[in-house]
Amino acid sequence: MKSDSTPSRPRTFPSASPRHPSAHLHRDPRASARRRRLATAAWGVALHVALAVLFAGPLVVEDGLAYVIVAALAVLAPRTFGRAGPRRSPVAWPRPVGAGGGGLTVVRVAGRVDHRGARLPRIVQLACESAGWYVFTIAGSADLRVASVGGPDLPGWLAATLGAAAATGGSLLLSRREPSARAARHRRRGLSIVAAVPLAVVLAMRAAQHHHAVLIAAWTGVSLLMLVVAILTLVRGQYSWQLPERVHHVDLADVVAPWHRFSLIIPARDEPILGRTLTQILAGDYPADLLELVVMVSHDEVDRPTRRIAEQIAARHPNVHVIAPEGNQRSKPLSLEDARRHCTGDIVGIVDAESLIAGGLLSYVNSLALRQADVGIFQGGVQLMNVRGPGRQVRPTGVGRPRAALHRWNTGTSWWRARNCLEYYIWFMSRLRFQARARFIPLGGNTVFIRRSVLERLGGWDVACLTEDCDLGVRASVAGIRTTVFYHPDLTTREETPESLTKLVVQRTRWMMGFMQVLFKGDWRLLPGARQRLMAAEMLAMPFFQAMAGLLLPVSAVLTLVLAAPTGLVIVFWLPLAASVMSVFSEQAAFREFADAYDLAVGRWDSVRLILSAPFYQLVLSIAAVRATARLLRGRLEWEKTSHSGAHHGAGAGAGRFGLEAAS
């Protein structure tokens, strides 16, 4: 957080700063800020004591350790899940271009009085908490007892109170004045590290002494976390079927006359199939004068055939615009961002070049937009359709038998295709509907319709993000914009699975990196509700959970067999697995629903294969997650490098700053 060196950075308490006199606070701003600080500190002390006593008492954790847990929570929890204050100056973000003028979120948030606001750096806070721990240890130890109070419990309480008071007081004092000079800040960090070292040494020694217990406790924690994640995933994946009346939520008969003007962005890159897509959209039932197609192609040799197709169609239809900006670095978010400025309709939709959109889709979105005036974004369903592989291929001559078998396994097999289709079905039919209701939604990148006013307010897409759709959804959720998700077999956009398993892994790696990017970018921490923030953290951290899921089974087996963990904990180790098994069976039900909805001829064998393939598919996802994590780690180093150079070039290196902020 400290990488931002601009002096005009918003302070912890805007009202406390004389440069930002708060007009809408009637009371003395300084006094009210002080009151709030004290109230927060009192809360902090009370929470410290309550948790320390809870851990040391009913949960039977050793005294010193119990306080360490509390201290760690005090450092991590509010920083991670507490609502963040403004992180960067509003003028520099998202980008100076565009009609948005800075973006709704940031302006609003900057004007908000956030008494938690920007906090001390983690390491300084950690130093304060370790100071509290020293006080706690000294006050609580039998030899050095400060206060001789009778009764068995009181010293524990008292020691915790003293420690918490020391920690909270320290952080209060330090947060009052933030050193402006870079050197002073560095000095403070150094001192903090020194202060935290004894605690770290003690902890490390204790951990080394009891490494067996530490291992088992850590894995118990991981198992419980994975259990919670698995149950949440299961429940949210079944959201649409939770109540019978929730299943069929789209009324196709309820269609209003066309009124809204649509601008559909079709980003294309080397798509020979573009002509079919465009023709199909134009042949739809929506009147041509209320429809505008913005086809984005690149201005290079690779895209020449695609460009020609688009231009041919544009010549016949006046409402098709082909835009081919110059520039060697093309990406989807960049194309979308460029296309946004050419859109004139009041609803902007995104349609991938290779997808088949349904005939009545635009009419339905038009009706939705008219009926639900308070909804800003409409997310339609996207469905992969080929549950089976292309079938047996002839072995090309000159290719060895094993290589051909490998190739066939990579491209011709259908076990992962069925699961991939099913993933889409569950995601768009159920999961996204849940997310829309929970007011935190990572949008899909296809068949999503956004009111143009909303898009302008949000400042468009983040061109530096790998999953610009997810990022846009997060920022829309932060701005409190409602989303409606609708899924009906007659309205879904149909697509095909990736050509091969390797391509699937590559695609997943990109998505997961995107999710992590959005996670570290930290916009989700501006979400108004604590539950939303937790949900966002859980969802955006899904790649890590996916990676962990691959480890779960082998590690649990090893711990059960080799380390002879206590019986109760062994059961805990295996609980996430039970939840996953249940998810698999629930997915099988969804698969049958999917087959019924699309009249697919699937038999018993497909269901069986779906169940049997679950662990292998999970393995593929885990591989992708590990790849994504590794790439991101490397990527983050690069970002850090850019940020150093970016410091000289002003506000140019947005991504670099995000990376460093995440690292701090």
Place this chain on the structure above:
Amino acid sequence: MTTVPDVFDETLPHPVAPRPAAWAADRARLLGAWVAAGARAHRSSLVLLAVLLPVVAVVHGVNFDGWPGRVTDDEGTYAAQAYSMQYWNRIAHYTYWYDHPFGGWLLIAIYTKLTDGFHRAATAVTAARELMFLLHLVSCVLLYRLGRLLGLRRFFAGLALLVFSLSPLALWYQRMAFLDNIGVMWLLAAFVCAASPRRSVAAAALAGTFMAFSFWSKETTLLFLPGLYVLLWQHRDPRNWRFVRRNFLGCLLGICGIYILYAAAKNELFEGPGHVSLEWAVRWQLFDRAPSGSVLDTGSDTYNVVRSWLDLDPYLVLAGIAAAVPLLALRRLRVVSALLLMQFGFIFRNGYLPNPYVTAMLPFAALCAAGLLDAVLPRALPRMSTDHGGRDGDGERHGHGDGDGHGDAVRERGGGRGMPEWTTAAWTGLRRGAVAAAVVGSVVTLAWDWTPKIHKALTLDASAPSRDATRWFLAHIHDDGTVITDDIAWTDLTIHGRRPLPVWFYKLDLDPEVRGHFPHGWKDVDYLMMGKPPDSVLAEVPIVAEALHHSVVLKSFGNGEIEIRRVLPPGCRVDIPPARCGPGPDSVPARSGDGDAQRPASGRGHPGAGAGEPARDSGDSLRRRDGVLSPGGG
């Protein structure tokens, strides 16, 4: 900030995060509104329950400890196992051998932990019975709700509740600390969830969970699983049935599977040398356990058990069974009646018939009896059709399926289709008269038969001998002789700090680990504190039988219902304390010599366990190393 677009102004987030107090107040208000709405929708039922529950509570609560007396050792066993869970972190006070899943006494242990039951209540069994009282109240509410969900009118659902609760059989068995009571409560909860009118996946998952809890309390409730599944199926909605089914089975199997996982984690799943196993226990329960004979054979145990049920209350169960046969034709009550008939049929299986078997029949019998009356009594059709959806808010939002709950009684009774008006009227009148006669007749009969029994249940203190015996023993026996007790006294003596720990008489013969502490057999036993077990039991425990044979009565309580005896090995007299007359002449020098030398070893034992273990070390310290004679930690 330029212009804010029309539609987004109200959807923007609050600029200032609300304070926690305001947030909590907001939540509390929402919750209050939700509760109020629920209360409004169910107000008639709530009023009815508010009237009925105090009656039931008084009848079940007054003198719950006194009657029935301590007639079975099982109560004490469950209390003792709960005690060992709470204080020793062990599943049972002796080696757990998978006799029943341990969820039942886990619940007792949770209750006693929360309320400090074992140190507060008069005896350990009293604490367990307190829980049974609470469970019974919950069961009553669940039974009423189930009745309503199965389409019974409030009057008849209330009637079912009353007969279920006031039957002397219920008083007898549901006051006692039996696992069946816990299992039946979870079972009723599962049925209520399965019949939930919302047909949600969550309700099905809950039904599976409760069914699994029921299994965890008493494994025999798995018998009801097919019925539960059929009920769920009857109340299905085709739109989410696939998910409902899988979630139900998933929760059920997942939670039940933990039991197998537990056994596997302890390497006790399959039989092997030197350890107990789940496999053996299941086989024993299903096949090897000695059958208790045919119900038709007047000399058999089964006959006696059934006979004791009928002596307590001949009406409820028989009436329920009689009503169940015609009710098989009625869809909404078919599952309940089939389950009752199935239980009835199982009595004729000629296998082992446990005494509290009837506990699980009671709710179904009550529902069948009341349900038949409800089915016979015609409904006022025109009125029902108008305010079916509106006023009758008691969960009767039938989506489809058994939305015919109101009408089918009339239809299937062959009402007035195509008959002249007066025939219909006469038929309706006849049915009304029949129900009125049945209600009045049964009220009179039951009042006449049940009142003296209920009176007895409210006044007679049949547990006094057991309590007095414990008190006398603690007051008069202060030496550290080994005492063999039943499980009822075991917990009480243990709670009051009796060391060495008493030994449950079954385990002396049947548990090799305990047996190892008695190298000289019955001569190592100093005291006996129990009623005289029946000969069939004595045949299983030869050492105890031998000890009984060589003992004299010190004090007898309740006409020999429970006796405190002193075992006298050859050469020993009543007036010599047991420490000084050893099991045999050879061990006397060892005893006198080991006092000081062994002191550290025995004192080291388990410093954290047990409340105030007195330091009596002059006994045979070899015998008190682990949880058998001294409190064992987990």
